[in-house]
Amino acid sequence: MNPLARFSINQMTVRQLSLPELVENCVRLGVPGVGLWREPVAEYGLEPTAKLVRDAGLTVTSLCRGGFFTAAESLAEVLDDNRAAIDEAAALGTDTLVLVSGGLAPGSRDLTAARARITEAIAELAPYAGERGVRLAIEPLHPMYAADRCAVSTLDQALEIAERFPASQVGVVVDTYHVWWDDRAPAAVARAGAAGRIHAFQLADWTTPLPAGVLNGRGRLGDGAIDLRSWRTLVEAAGYTGPIEVELFNDELWSRDGAEVLEETAAGFVREVG
Secondary structure (H helix, E strand, O other): OOOOOOOOHHHHHOOOOOOHHHHHHHHHHOOOEEEEHHHHHHHHOHHHHHHHHHHHHOEEEEEEEEEEOOOOHHHHHHHHHHHHHHHHHHOOOEEEEEOOOEOOOOOOOOOOHHHHHHHHHHHHHHHHHHHHEEEEEEOOHHHHHHHOOEEOOOOHHHHHOOOOOOOEEEEEEHHHHHHHOOOOOOHHHHHHHHOEEEEEEOOOOOOOOOOOOOOOOOOOOOOOOOOOOHHHHHHHHOOOOOOOOOOOHHHHHOOOOOHHHHHHHHHHHHOOOO
């Protein structure tokens, strides 16, 4: 079996590569999947991107990101942008739109209200996504991001929202960087898997000290504290057989040659996860 058969490189890991460079190097290394981000896709063009990856025989495993439902006073404006993201996912041929739901509303300290607004927004979007064959994947982020990026901090919280909707419309992302610390996460993974709600599985390692700003501190596979192979085993035991994305926000990696980083990341996947 090809050791990279389920490997997908998230575009952010090698964001220094242009889309054509990313595709060229994936083909060269035998990487079958890519997780794309809306901003570089928009810069290159939605239809040209779809054609580029399709002609190369690559699978778009997810599109990132929708969400940020609490960032503006007008929910209607946020919903319009998320409907556009759903349409973009469908055009790219992926069935998964990752949601980074948003933190506290401006001037608020009410996490409960933030989660209620997130739920309200997803209720508006879920049928629209379902009609277009796109699943909304709620990604819980580590609690250090609760104030500014994501009020959904655990898989249990993500499932509490997702379970209000059909699994074909709304599920969750299991990202090791964000949930490895949570002793309730293994049970939540099993619960999500039993209901067919694991819509994406992403890997990054946890290394310390965290950098200033904490956003770009995701470690290379095998460099940190997370037992990545055990997480693969856990997610697969829950019934997930889909692609496994490696998504690294890391300034040091971005300063290097992107093709070299991609090759190194693929090797790390085989060594630490495969």
